[in-house]
Amino acid sequence: MARSLLCQIEKQKLDWADMFYLVAWPNEARDLRFWPAHPPSFRTSIDRYSSPPRRRRKWHAACWSSSWPRTWELIRHHCMLQMFQGQPQGLRMNHYPPCRQANIVLGMSPHTDAAGLTLLLQVNDMPGLQIGRDGKWFAVDALDGALVLIVGDILEILSNGKYRCVVHQAAVHPSRERMSAAVFHRPCLGAVVGPLPEPVKDGGGRARYRSIGYLDFMKRYFSAKLDGLNDLDILNIDL
Ligand SMILES: O=C(O)CCC(=O)C(=O)O
Ligand SMILES: [Fe+2]
Numbered sequence: 001m002a003r004s005l006l007c008q009i010e011k012q013k014l015d016w017a018d019m020f021y022l023v024a025w026p027n028e029a030r031d032l033r034f035w036p037a038h039p040p041s042f043r044t045s046i047d048r049y050s051s052p053p054r055r056r057r058k059w060h061a062a063c064w065s066s067s068w069p070r071t072w073e074l075i076r077h078h079c080m081l082q083m084f085q086g087q088p089q090g091l092r093m094n095h096y097p098p099c100r101q102a103n104i105v106l107g108m109s110p111h112t113d114a115a116g117l118t119l120l121l122q123v124n125d126m127p128g129l130q131i132g133r134d135g136k137w138f139a140v141d142a143l144d145g146a147l148v149l150i151v152g153d154i155l156e157i158l159s160n161g162k163y164r165c166v167v168h169q170a171a172v173h174p175s176r177e178r179m180s181a182a183v184f185h186r187p188c189l190g191a192v193v194g195p196l197p198e199p200v201k202d203g204g205g206r207a208r209y210r211s212i213g214y215l216d217f218m219k220r221y222f223s224a225k226l227d228g229l230n231d232l233d234i235l236n237i238d239l
Contacts, residue, residue: 016105016172018095024183025050025089049183050089083158083191084116090184096128096172107170107178112232114221115152115184122148123179132167139171153221153232154187157209160195162202165232187214209235 023029024046036042096107110132122129122142129140129148142148156165172178187193194211212220212235224231 013106013109015108016096016099017107017170018097019092020095021090021092023088024091026086029088046091083187083193084185085188088186088188090115090186092182092184094170094180094182096170096178096180098175098177099172100174102172102174105172107172110167110169111225112165112167112230113150113152113182113184114154114218114231115186116154116158117185118150118152118182119185120148120150120180120182121145123181124177126173126176126178128171128173128178129180130169130171132169137169150182152184154193154214154217156232157193157235158196158199160199160203161208162199189215193217208237210237 022034023031032043035046094108099105107128120129125144127139127141129142130137131140132138140148150166150168151163153165155163170178170180191214192211193214195207195209200207209232217231217235220234221231224234
């Protein structure tokens, strides 16, 4: 098994990026040993960003400003609120150094996020985020300082496929570095993730995805990635 894993890893192209991931919320899940001491404002900035009232405002802003009138309605759904209780948040900071062979490397290879919603900031206003659709890649032309809202796998499952998760990747630049920060809004570890009753009813009473514990979902997400598979395909009942 170790050998086949090694072969798979050898076949994989590495991402041209330095990444730093930490659990930002809930408080008790933080492992402060790994939190940088510099800059000194780091911790208070994350605290301010993750504080519950602020998060609520961000979610409101994100959901209301989107063109999906029913997203917020869905998020308020009782089961959904329970699933996201405590609103676990992961934070990843990505640094993409310049690469002279930018046309043949990727900062981050194509993926979907294993979250409900991701809020992404292109920190130094350097574009690079690309969205995949119908076999083509489209550059995201975000306003400076804007948060980009990315639908993750979990929202696709909960909405029974009404909201599709977004396949995306990050390109690098030949002479300029790029930075981004992604906050992943996740269900609780003990949550069971499956289509919610309301969207199933709307869709004719048929669930399109299997229900699965969130921890098992995460295991599948990572092993599917190593096998070059799509984790949602594994859960999709129609396939
Ligand atoms: O850097 C980007 O634009 C994308 C980052 C991303 O997709 C991620 O961190 O999951
Ligand atoms: Fe992502």
